[in-house]
Amino acid sequence: MFIEHNQSRAIRKKPLGQFIADELRQRIWQGKFQLGEKVSETELSNEMGISRSSLREALQILEHEGLVVNKARKGTFLVEFKxxxxxxxxxxxxxxxxxxxxxxxxxxxxxxxxxxxxxxxxxxxxxxxxxxxxxxxxxxxxxxxxxxxxxxxxxxxxxxxxxxxxxxxxxxxxxxxxxxxxxxxxxxxxxxxxxxxxxxxxxxxxxxxxxxxxxxxxxxxx
The missing domain is CATH 1.20.120.530 (GntR ligand-binding domain-like)
Structure with missing residues (x-):
């Protein structure tokens, strides 16, 4: 589980949303997500062992950075750089x-x-x-x-x-x-x-x- 794997004191001092955003960013850079891919909040929150509210907080951070985009009535997608x-x-x-x-x-x-x-x-x-x-x-x-x-x-x-x-x-x-x-x-x-x-x-x-x-x-x- 994501949380169980990262329980050091130093990590716990960082806001959870920021820590999750860091992990998602690393996965993007490692090619574990494809640019343009839709983010399944249910699957990802279950896989990482986190609440959907914490995941959404992390996605908001990535949206501010321009790495994901939220499309009305469609969901959240990784930005595909044209x-x-x-x-x-x-x-x-x-x-x-x-x-x-x-x-x-x-x-x-x-x-x-x-x-x-x-x-x-x-x-x-x-x-x-x-x-x-x-x-x-x-x-x-x-x-x-x-x-x-x-x-x-x-x-x-x-x-x-x-x-x-x-x-x-x-x-x-x-x-x-x-x-x-x-x-x-x-x-x-x-x-x-x-x-x-x-x-x-x-x-x-x-x-x-x-x-x-x-x-x-x-x-x-x-």
């Missing part, structure tokens, strides 16, 4: 994430660069073990870390709202990176190399190239 949706996400990354990383490059400290280098090493470990779920988790952590260092609270807030949509879209790239596995780390190493120069224009160039490359690979699979 090309127009992915284009909007890409534009947001270009307008929010790129300037944030440029600002970060100007103020980043050596120990923070070391943290980013360790994340890239973790990416390589995930690739070696073909842990794609873990790889994309490290990837989003890498980008969130860069944005959070920029010092602009509003950029950080906007990006935090969108990061789970970005992570969900990335989960569609498993097949691509199974074939082009080393390309993933090469792109992040190139971005970090640019950041080390503290040259914001160079960072802008590399970051735009990286984000647009992801966009083109995702849209080519649709």
């Amino acid at each position: 090309k127009a949706d992915i284009q909007e996400i890409n534009e947001l990354r270009l307008h929010i994430e790129v300037p944030a990383i440029m600002k970060t490059a100007e103020i980043i400290e050596d120990h923070q660069i070391n943290d980013l280098e360790e994340m890239i090493q973790e990416m390589k470990r995930c690739i070696a073990s073909e842990d794609w779920f873990g790889l994309f988790a490290v990837d989003i952590a890498f980008h969130v870390f860069l944005v959070q260092l920029c010092g602009n609270s509003r950029m950080i807030r906007v990006y935090s709202i969108m990061q789970n949509q970005i992570r969900t879209v990335l989960s569609q790239l498993v097949n691509y990176y199974e074939v082009h596995k080393y390309e993933f780390c090469e792109e992040h190493e190139a971005l970090l190399k640019a950041i080390k120069t503290r040259n914001s224009l160079k960072v802008q160039e590399v970051a735009i190239s990286h984000i647009n490359h992801i966009y083109h690979q995702i849209t080519s699979t649709l």
Whole structure:
């Protein structure tokens, strides 16, 4: 049972609805749910050992994040990202994430660069073990870390709202990176190399190239 499996003190401190939302999010990213699929509240609440009210609270969190949508008289469905949706996400990354990383490059400290280098090493470990779920988790952590260092609270807030949509879209790239596995780390190493120069224009160039490359690979699979 879901609740019986997760009864540590730390977990119990988190609101149940948030904890359930975390679990559902992980299942989406692992491909256990299909994008566009209808959520059966009865089946899911029984399978997870939770009340339907707790499940609905979690679904409201995911709806706020843009991962599910409630359709009148039809039920709740996982969002199926169309090309127009992915284009909007890409534009947001270009307008929010790129300037944030440029600002970060100007103020980043050596120990923070070391943290980013360790994340890239973790990416390589995930690739070696073909842990794609873990790889994309490290990837989003890498980008969130860069944005959070920029010092602009509003950029950080906007990006935090969108990061789970970005992570969900990335989960569609498993097949691509199974074939082009080393390309993933090469792109992040190139971005970090640019950041080390503290040259914001160079960072802008590399970051735009990286984000647009992801966009083109995702849209080519649709």
